[in-house]
Amino acid sequence: MNIAFVGLGIMGGPMAANLVRAGHAVVGYDVSGERLNALAEAGGKAAGSVAECVAQAETAITMLPDSPQVEEVAFGPDGLLEHGRSGLLHIDMSTVRPETSRRVAQAAAVKGIRALDAPVSGGERGAIDGTLSIMVGGHADDVEAARPILGALGTTIVHVGPAGAGQTVKAANQLVVGGIYGLVAEAIVLLESSGVDPAAGLDVLAGGLAGSRILDLKRHTMVKRQFTPGFRIDLHHKDMGIVIAAAREAGVALPLAGVVAQLIAAARAQGLGPLDHSALLKVIERINA
CATH class of the missing domain: 1.10.1040.10 (N-(1-d-carboxylethyl)-l-norvaline Dehydrogenase; domain 2)
Structure with missing residues (x-):
């Protein structure tokens, strides 16, 4: 699957590398050139912007520090909702306010994009080992569509309710x-x-x-x-x-x-x-x- 991964920090970097190892084509974006180089060394590709990252993606994963960054990536003119194609599955694995996840899901639906909030527990070790616990909010059908991808990142994947419930x-x-x-x-x-x-x-x-x-x-x-x-x-x-x-x-x-x-x-x-x-x-x- 073609996967866009935005946010390649302590957690996102090893998670993106695990997706590459699972056989997915991963294109990543981060504000840090060093992190982009690390993804390239792991077998992924580096993009120069969010728009470039998500342009051809079937699934886009975001792993960002806080609500403002998630909102910028989702709603910005260079962002995911503007440049992601209809049918895109957006999995936000950041830890943000539940209302942020609900806002993103509502706006995504208007664009024909399926949105899940799927924050994780397990820390850096879990991200490296692919043993994260993942709590997922969103529509049940979208959660099932995401399971093969999430299975490369974690060992416990639970659908906990509608948009925002994961948060x-x-x-x-x-x-x-x-x-x-x-x-x-x-x-x-x-x-x-x-x-x-x-x-x-x-x-x-x-x-x-x-x-x-x-x-x-x-x-x-x-x-x-x-x-x-x-x-x-x-x-x-x-x-x-x-x-x-x-x-x-x-x-x-x-x-x-x-x-x-x-x-x-x-x-x-x-x-x-x-x-x-x-x-x-x-x-x-x-x-x-």
């Missing part, structure tokens, strides 16, 4: 992930302050009811204070804003979400934005300094 599920995911990082950080501080080896302590926790993917993947690097970004604090801060806005729209109180959002905001205010979200440990340490 709501992703917001819930980011709430849970942020909360667990905060609790693991507090556990490390408690263990170390009590004279207990945190590595041994977390090994026990990982094998019991407290076990989680976060403990499996990040407990060793957190104990070693290694915060190379797989998913940056800056992006998680943006995601928690989506969580709080979604809660307000739904008319529900999420008190723990407020605490998690404030911890992540504190991390960003302390200059930790470029680090991995496991760097919440630094915030808990500073509270106790």
Whole structure:
């Protein structure tokens, strides 16, 4: 299949490469020439604009930082809705506001373009390994049409509802992930302050009811204070804003979400934005300094 891929960053780059390995013809666009070169080295082709990228595509995937970038790519004069052909399947795998996904889907339908919101969980490792969890919002027929493509990117692909529903599920995911990082950080501080080896302590926790993917993947690097970004604090801060806005729209109180959002905001205010979200440990340490 001819696939356009717009946004070749930490997540999008390896995802596009996996599509090439799966046998698809992938044309990519990114503002970074270095990222375009990486796609070309993986067997894809580089485009000079969004319009050029999507012109011949049967499917267009976007993986962008936030709602403004998705809206620019979708609605701009050089954008996907202006230059994508009728029948195009647009899969937005960015994490954005649910209302952004609904707006894109409504405008796409007018152009004869099928739109899905399909944000992912699994981080950089999942993008590289093709083991992402993908939560998809949109029409059921379009989801089924997308499954062969999504199958090259993830192992869990679930249709969760109409347009925007994927983004709501992703917001819930980011709430849970942020909360667990905060609790693991507090556990490390408690263990170390009590004279207990945190590595041994977390090994026990990982094998019991407290076990989680976060403990499996990040407990060793957190104990070693290694915060190379797989998913940056800056992006998680943006995601928690989506969580709080979604809660307000739904008319529900999420008190723990407020605490998690404030911890992540504190991390960003302390200059930790470029680090991995496991760097919440630094915030808990500073509270106790």
